[in-house]
Amino acid sequence: xxxxxxxxxxxxxxxxxxxxxxxxxxxxxxxxxxxxxxxxxxxxxxxxxxxxxxxxxxxxxxxxxxxxxxxxxxxxxxxxxxxxxxxxxxxxxxxxxxxxxxxxxxxxxxxxxxxxxxxxxxxxxxxxxxxxxxxxxxxxxxxxxxxxxxxxxxxxxxxxxxxxxxxxxxxxxxxxxxxxxxxxxxxxxxxxxxxxxxxxxxxxxxxxxxxxxxxxxxxxxxxxxxxxxxxxxxxxxxxxxxxxxxxxxxxxxxxxxxxxxxxxxxxxxxxxxxxxxxxxxxxxxxxxxxxxxxxxxxxxxxxxxxxxxxxxxxxxxxxxxxxxxxxxxxxxxxxxxxxxxxxxxxxxxxxxxxxxxxxxxxxxxxxxxxxxxxxxxxxxxxxxxxxxxxxxxxxx
Numbered sequence: 001x002x003x004x005x006x007x008x009x010x011x012x013x014x015x016x017x018x019x020x021x022x023x024x025x026x027x028x029x030x031x032x033x034x035x036x037x038x039x040x041x042x043x044x045x046x047x048x049x050x051x052x053x054x055x056x057x058x059x060x061x062x063x064x065x066x067x068x069x070x071x072x073x074x075x076x077x078x079x080x081x082x083x084x085x086x087x088x089x090x091x092x093x094x095x096x097x098x099x100x101x102x103x104x105x106x107x108x109x110x111x112x113x114x115x116x117x118x119x120x121x122x123x124x125x126x127x128x129x130x131x132x133x134x135x136x137x138x139x140x141x142x143x144x145x146x147x148x149x150x151x152x153x154x155x156x157x158x159x160x161x162x163x164x165x166x167x168x169x170x171x172x173x174x175x176x177x178x179x180x181x182x183x184x185x186x187x188x189x190x191x192x193x194x195x196x197x198x199x200x201x202x203x204x205x206x207x208x209x210x211x212x213x214x215x216x217x218x219x220x221x222x223x224x225x226x227x228x229x230x231x232x233x234x235x236x237x238x239x240x241x242x243x244x245x246x247x248x249x250x251x252x253x254x255x256x257x258x259x260x261x262x263x264x265x266x267x268x269x270x271x272x273x274x275x276x277x278x279x280x281x282x283x284x285x286x287x288x289x290x291x292x293x294x295x296x297x298x299x300x301x302x303x304x305x306x307x308x309x310x311x312x313x314x315x316x317x318x319x320x321x322x323x324x325x326x327x328x329x330x331x332x333x334x335x336x337x338x339x340x341x342x343x344x345x346x347x348x349x350x351x352x353x354x355x356x357x358x359x360x361x362x363x364x365x366x367x368x369x370x371x372x373x374x375x376x377x378x379x380x381x382x383x384x385x386x387x388x389x390x391x392x393x394x395x396x
Contacts, residue, residue, distance in 0.1 A: 001345070002025075003076050003344060003345075004070065006079050009177070012032070015344075016030055017329065029074070031057045035058055041056060061088040076344040080103065082104055102129070103131030137300055146365075147304075150235070151232050152238065158243065169252060185200065186200050214246060216247060217245060217247045263275065264276075296332055298320075313387060
């Protein structure tokens with residue numbers, strides 16, 4: 001199996017780590033436009049197990065012909081780049097006739113629809129949103145829903161946190177880049193079986209995760225509409241999908257939103273057109289970037305309420321993952337990139353056939369779900385499930 005990974009920032013090398021350890025993988029190529037990042041990737045793996053499989057190559061995805069040529073002879077492509085570049089990666093993969101797994105996702109539903117139409121028309125094979133959220137959270141939501149005869153409520157919480165929160169936000173950018181995850185659009189939740197729009201950063205509630213200290217909160221970030229396509233969730237009465245941060249975070253960001261400082265629509269400042277959000281990013285980035293020696297935690301929970309037979313039941317699946325001191329990978333890189341890499345290897349082995357543009361919960365179910373959970377457990381990414389009693393989630 002030969003795998004190409006696009007992007008060598010925080011996420012790409014973690015995907016390379018997973019694929020290099022698989023005996024069925026013979027070659028792992030990491031491509032990036034930045035030669036410094038490629039050098040750092042090669043140095044990171046020097047002397048490690050599987051390093052003989054690794055090669056790096058400079059690639060600008062804007063050169064679609066070069067990208068398609070590089071993909072020729074590859075079994076699966078993993079896209080570890082932001083959505084604006086992922087669109088180019090998808091188009092190159094279609095030209096090369098290669099399946100692609102991507103862990104970014106479009107913020108706009110219109111963009112999803114447009115890209116899905118493009119992939120369908122081009123005969124492409126794409127799994128998108130295959131990270132932690134979206135990704136693991138939706139895969140777990142399907143699994144949890146399938147344990148019920150009827151699901152009335154689904155509540156998802158997920159977030160990346162610094163191990164030691166510091167002012168002004170108690171937050172650090174744990175996924176790479178220099179732009180904060182602030183948005184001025186309003187998201188969905190499910191109420192009375194219908195998708196409804198709610199104010200972003202509203203619905204604040206305190207949350208707790210096993211072994212995580214400090215006061216945490218969760219607030220509306222956006223229910224993934226495609227979850228309602230899962231048969232067991234089509235008649236959902238109440239559904240929420242919230243982001244977890246240190247307490248007080250949402251109130252601070254909400255002020256920025258209300259002031260118009262999260263808008264990407266340019267305003268004129270001294271004769272110069274400037275998007276307010278870019279100014280906020282530039283001012284805050286030095287205060288929220290991950291510094292050397294800092295560590296992160298990723299938390300998530302998926303909670304379902306419904307009926308099994310005549311009995312009302314509640315099920316909660318929880319994950320708490322931490323920075324890996326041994327490998328040097330952030331927790332966010334681990335749970336995001338390993339997810340995409342595991343699904344990519346399923347495709348490479350022939351266990352998973354993809355046609356069109358799909359989200360991962362559509363295909364990672366049954367035996368593939370069992371394999372998925374086991375492969376994450378091999379990286380010490382583990383889940384607990386509580387439905388009357390608490391145990392490690394390891395399906396038969």
